[in-house]
Amino acid sequence: MVLFAPAKLTFSEVSPHSLRAVSLEHGPQYSAIYWETGHRSWLPFWAAATQKFTWKLIDDQLRGLLRMTLAVSREPFVFYSSRSYFRSYFGDPDVHLVSPLAAKFRFSFNAAGVEAFEELDELQQQQQQQQQQQRSSSSSAAAANHFFASQQDKNNAIDAIRKSAKIAEQP
Known part of the structure; x- marks a missing residue:
């Protein structure tokens, strides 16, 4: 015995509530919608009054006062594998790009031997x-x-x- 028989629905009846039946009446959407903007509930209430903190600032100051070795990023030459690399700095020593000094060797089909x-x-x-x-x-x-x-x-x-x-x- 069937108490509830589902009625056969047509596309026109279902489409107003369906996400698949999107109309481009106002054109396609080009940008994303971010609903969570500003809702960072994991932060404490005083977070807006403070700045982001990192121990690197204190480490750099201690190394400077104690005349210890400098950070590796202050050395422009990078010693890694058999190739030579060089750091290109952008103002601060911590902001740099590492690029190879010489092009990588590639085999050519010239007679050898x-x-x-x-x-x-x-x-x-x-x-x-x-x-x-x-x-x-x-x-x-x-x-x-x-x-x-x-x-x-x-x-x-x-x-x-x-x-x-x-x-x-x-x-």
Whole structure:
């Protein structure tokens, strides 16, 4: 026995109370609404009469009076890892940006090492031999050999680059 049967509601009946059925009658809302502005109930009643406090001010004064070491932020050079960094100050020593002095090393695909140069010499010799063979053969056979020779040259060059990259990555 069903005591309450829910009626089938239409969209027009539900939409006035729905957040999904928003109308852009007055245009889209571009800024946020902050309802909690000014309601900081966790602060005591005298909080507006005081300032924010930090122990760093007292620490800096004690270090100055006792002639102890200065804060690390007053040293412009940053010693971290194998790279060199430098602090750029903006008035106060506590306000600074740390930036690298030199650009990070990036690998380039230039031939490095004796083996890579030997392979390049071998490639040049192979190319010269293939060019001589192409000149001696007929025109149709030379065209076919040229296609395969250039593809072989391409593969040889790629292999030489990969080998030089492996050599450069070794410590």
